Amino acid sequence: DFVMTQSPDSLAVSLGERAAINCKSSQSILYSFNNKNHLAWYQQKPGQPPKLLIYWASTRESGVPDRFSGSGSGTDFTLTISTLQAEDVAVYYCQQYYSTPYTFGQGTKLEIK
Amino acid sequence: QVQLRQSGPGLVKPSQTLSLTCAISGDSVSRNSVAWIWIRQSPSRGLEWLGRTYYTSKWYNDYAESVKSRIVINPDTSKNQFSLQLNSVTPEDTAIYYCARASPALGIWGQGTMVTVSS
Numbered sequence: 462d463f464v465m466t467q468s469p470d471s472l473a474v475s476l477g478e479r480a481a482i483n484c485k486s487s488q489s490i491l492y493s494f495n496n497k498n499h500l501a502w503y504q505q506k507p508g509q510p511p512k513l514l515i516y517w518a519s520t521r522e523s524g525v526p527d528r529f530s531g532s533g534s535g536t537d538f539t540l541t542i543s544t545l546q547a548e549d550v551a552v553y554y555c556q557q558y559y560s561t562p563y564t565f566g567q568g569t570k571l572e573i574k
Numbered sequence: 575q576v577q578l579r580q581s582g583p584g585l586v587k588p589s590q591t592l593s594l595t596c597a598i599s600g601d602s603v604s605r606n607s608v609a610w611i612w613i614r615q616s617p618s619r620g621l622e623w624l625g626r627t628y629y630t631s632k633w634y635n636d637y638a639e640s641v642k643s644r645i646v647i648n649p650d651t652s653k654n655q656f657s658l659q660l661n662s663v664t665p666e667d668t669a670i671y672y673c674a675r676a677s678p679a680l681g682i683w684g685q686g687t688m689v690t691v692s693s
Contacts, residue, residue: 462639499678501679501680503680510672510674510683510684510685510686511621511680511683512683513679513680513681516678516679516681517679522679522681554621556621556679556680558676558678558679561623561626561636561638562623562636562638562639563611563623563676564623565620565621565622565623567620568620568621
């Protein structure tokens with residue numbers, strides 16, 4: 462199975478500041494057939510299912526604010542929130558959909574400093 | 575607007591079968607290019623992908639090795655839904671269970687069902 466490892470496990474950032482979460486895959490998830498990285502980012506708030514933010518590593522889902530961006534390729538990826546808002550407090554997960562089982566990272570808890 | 579609505583019991587006895595259903599509105603379980611997924615979440619295992627069913631000229635299923643001997647995911651085209659059966663459950667199967675649509679990322683999720691395995 463592909464192992465997805467996120468860092469850090471938790472993060473405290475001041476309102477209006479930048480937050481960055483990293484995700485590393487145990488194998489490349491860049492698919493040569495379509496030249497796309499099969500990686501998604503999700504946001505989960507208490508009592509809710511995860512919400513898709515980013516897919517293909519850098520494509521924002523419809524309706525997601527543009528302060529959220531994704532980058533990286535191959536095995537190393539980053540989710541960046543450019544200016545942290547109070548409503549961004551949540552747990553964030555990366556997920557690979559290159560090979561079944563489509564594994565998730567362990568999650569990064571984002572809080573306000 | 576695509577919605578997934580889960581149903582099923584929240585309490586299952588050890589050694590029995592966990593059964594959940596995910597009803598689809600606004601899409602078709604038979605549509606090509608999407609897959610219908612079951613995932614669970616627990617403090618000990620995190621988010622765990624359990625398996626999927628999808629239609630591409632015929633029906634296919636993939637299951638996680640961790641549950642492969644105990645799991646069945648079935649589509650029901652007459653009711654436009656899909657189901658999860660997990661046999662021989664133990665307390666370790668206690669979790670929140672989610673259904674989701676993969677296209678291919680998981681853009682649509684059910685509301686979640688907390689399932690407790692206890693006598």
